[in-house]
Amino acid sequence: MKNRRWLSALILWGFAVAGAATGLAQQTSGDMILYNGKIVTVDDPAFTSNLGTVAEAMHVRDGKVLHVGTNATIRPMAGAGTRQIDLKGRTVVPGLILTHEHPWDWTAVTGPILKSVLSDDDVIIRVLEKSPEENLQAFPAALADAVRAAKPGQWIYFIFTLGRNYEYALRGNGNYGRGGLDPKAFDPVNGKHITKEQLDAAAPNNPVVLRDVFVSVLMNQLAIERSREVFPTTDINPFAEGGANVYVSGFPFQTPMRWMFQDVVMRDRRKQLKEIERLGLEWWAGYGMTAYASNLYAPSNLQVFRELDQAGEMPVRNMWTWNWRPDYFFADPMMLTDLATRAGVGTDYLWNGGGIIAIGSQCTQAEPLPTSRLLAMPELLIRERTQACLYSPGSVNAKLLYQYVKAGGRFVNLHTVGDQEIDNILSVIVQASRDAGMTDEEIRAKRHGLDHTVMWPRPDQIPILKQFGIYASGDGMEIVQASPAIMEIYGERAATWVVPKKRLVENGIYTSLEVDRALPTTDLNIFSASLLPLITRRAWDGKVYAPEQAVDRQTALKIATIWGAYYLLREKAIGSLEPGKWADFVVLDRDYLTIPVEDIANIRVLMTAVGGKVVHLAPSLAREAGMSPAGAMVELGPARNW
Secondary structure, three states: OHHHHHHHHHHHHHHOOOOOOOOOOOOEOOOEEEEOOEEEOOOOOOOOOOOOOEEOEEEEEOOEEEEEEOHHHHHHHOOOOOEEEEOOOOEEEEOEEEOOOOHHHHHOOOHHHHHHHOOOOOOEEEEEOOOHHHHHHHHHHHHHHHHHHOOOOOOEEEEEOOOOOOOOOOOOOOOOOOOOOOOOOOOOOOOOOOOHHHHHHHOOOOOEEEEEOOOOEEEOHHHHHHHHHHOOOEEEOOOOHHHOOEEEOOOOOOOHHHOHHHHHHOOOOHHHHHHHHHHHHHHHHOOOEEEEEEEOOOHHHHHHHHHHHHOOOOOOEEEEEEOOOHHHHOOOHHHHHHHHOOOOOEOOOEEEEEEOOOOOOOOOOOOOOOOOHHHHOHHHOOOOOHHHOOOOOOOHHHHHHHHHHHOOOOEOOEEOOEHHHHHHHHHHHHHHHHHOOOOHHHHHHHOOEEEOOOEOOOHHHHHHHHHOOOEEEEEHHHHHHHHHHHHHHHOHHHHOOOOOHHHHHHOOOOEEEEOOOOHHHOOOOHHHHHHHHHHHOEOOOOOEOOHHHOOOHHHHHHHHOHHHHHHOOOOOOOOOOOOOOEOOEEEEOOOOOOOOHHHHHHOOEEEEEEOEEEEEEOHHHHHHHOOOOEOHHHHHOHHHHO
16 A cells, blocks of 8 residues: 555656646747858658758748748848857758657766756765776775765765766667677676676765766665665666666666656755756757657656746757556556546647667567677577567556557557567557557558667568558667667667668668767767768678668768657648747758768757747857857857867
């Protein structure tokens, strides 16, 4: 009963203002004209390389695109109060849309943001930014120093970065490549290099959390006990290496990187958390991101984002998706109905897009090559075998998925990387939809969407994806990280299943862009980390994998803009620069369409506007336009020098 009361309180907390936010203070601008530019509107959404209209000038009023056209046509529209910006030939593209991102996870490891809001009087924060080996060597002294600085009972929070180019991250998604191809890559906080017992001994009077900048967290006993004050079911995850991760009720597994900082460390610091989250979204606007989709994961994220939205302070747009305790909430018909019919409901800055049950697994039909040198590492294979599927027929997850889809739910934002898991999920979606009496057209209208496309779709899965309108989000970083290990373990055929954008586009299947990495801790950006790999198919080892799945730069831009808007259920409002749509756009420092392909990695975003409001403005363009520089990346990060 205690746990049920706790869960009920959480849901009431989150849903109390579910319908209250109606954009009371929307972030819109007055008149603005941009001229002497190359305005790439991407107003042709077809599955071709044609980007549509390219104009010289654009007129924005009250947050929306009013006109696009020539300088001669647009400039005379200026009134006395119209701000005019001479682009001097610069390129403007629609705002970038990421369909599987969670900035709150990455904000929680962005040192400059945390330290701008929190001092040592609040939380003892230390960031170790060298190689894993150097960080491990420096850690004992750094922890001792943090303990000396901390008051009894005060939180100590360590962040271990993974290299300015993410070079120390595990190569591959999940287990693909773990401990394998790149000897530089290992996780310093997986419970093997530093143990919980060491933390307990070194900091007996302080809760300690160690966090890498991907998904691993290690806590001492005091931190676990503090976590149980917020989430009573906190326990050690038996599937984690070294027992490093924890979960909430185990359904689905929720590593504490999802909520430990926000809901536990910052439990009594909501105003500071709100500012941290706002700055984090502003930082991502500095990469050109104007909208994104993701599971919200932590109750505090829902609360803080709703508060930002109601105050008109959301820097970018967010389609959020449900992923919290379906085993509990789906058992209640009222709650199941509410969740299943919530897609699309919200404001212009924060709306629901559907939900998932549990993250998908890496199970695959592919057979490992007998010659693979990674076969000696059984941990690489155990989760790829078909018997490890989380949505296997008759499983709890499959049953919950059936209930949700049959009730009318949109299944979307699912992390999954294995082709066999996709087979299982598609089978349930189709069966549940048929049992609900849906036609093919009605199933397509749901726009179910699955993410990552690491080892899917196989060519034979394309017809069912197309028949039922299943959207396929994809992450260019998986081409970079996962391709070498997948080629080594499964061979060339499976390598062509890694983010196969060409296959999807040629078959008219909506596909979109992800990053899903802590970019603020690196020198990477959206263009270099995820968009360029779609074009080059080049991995971390310098080799090109499955070149036949490469797309041209025009198609890549569609993937990052208009097709992502379809995934977010907002293609009529965002994704292209057409009259009547929101003025979500970015100004680039070089011409994306004509520069050498490799130079795409060096693109910098000089301005980002969301609903016509400038949320990121680099100093160079600010000086030219007679405006003040703006945005967290300018104030706290590298863009201060742009």
